[in-house]
Amino acid sequence: MKIEKVSDRIVYSDSTFTKRLLFNEEKVLNFMLNFKPGQELPPHTHEESDLILHVIKGSGELEVDGKIQSISEGDVVYCEGNEVFSMKNNTEDNLSCFVIIAPRPIPKIYADEVKEQ
Template identity: 35%
Template structure:
């Protein structure tokens, strides 16, 4: 059992995006994406994985295979890995998303990052 505090993973992006890993195992990874105002997580896929995105702070426009969905605090979205996924911060502040990916897929997805 592990206890985590979301605020420990909330960071002001120095550039566009600050990704902070919370948990990693063979079956799942969990992290917080901190996306600066007006910035975009470019379109990409996660192949055989399933993703869950939950808005912790801010407002997002999520584009999956060309379909746009607005998400606000407290809302959760499931995305199949083969769907193209793009996230746009449409709010006035940093967008903070809690993300899980299962199974993990590429090891490249399982590290902190600053973009």
């Protein structure tokens, strides 16, 4: 068993969104995404891995395969790996999301943290 604190992974940067790993295991990848107002995650797919995103704090805008959806605290989103996914904080408040990707993608880039620059 492993226990991590989500609150320790809620870290914001003025220069870029941040990504902080919680679990990088054989079968699952889990991390926090944190956005200050105006920051965004560019469009991408997760190949053969599906994504579950839980909005922990704030609100923003999610785009999946060209369909734009507002998201807010408490929302849980499921996306299939082949769907084109992007997200942005289009509000004046910070946004933090708890993300699970399974099965864990093979390319290392998915497990790289994004930190302050």
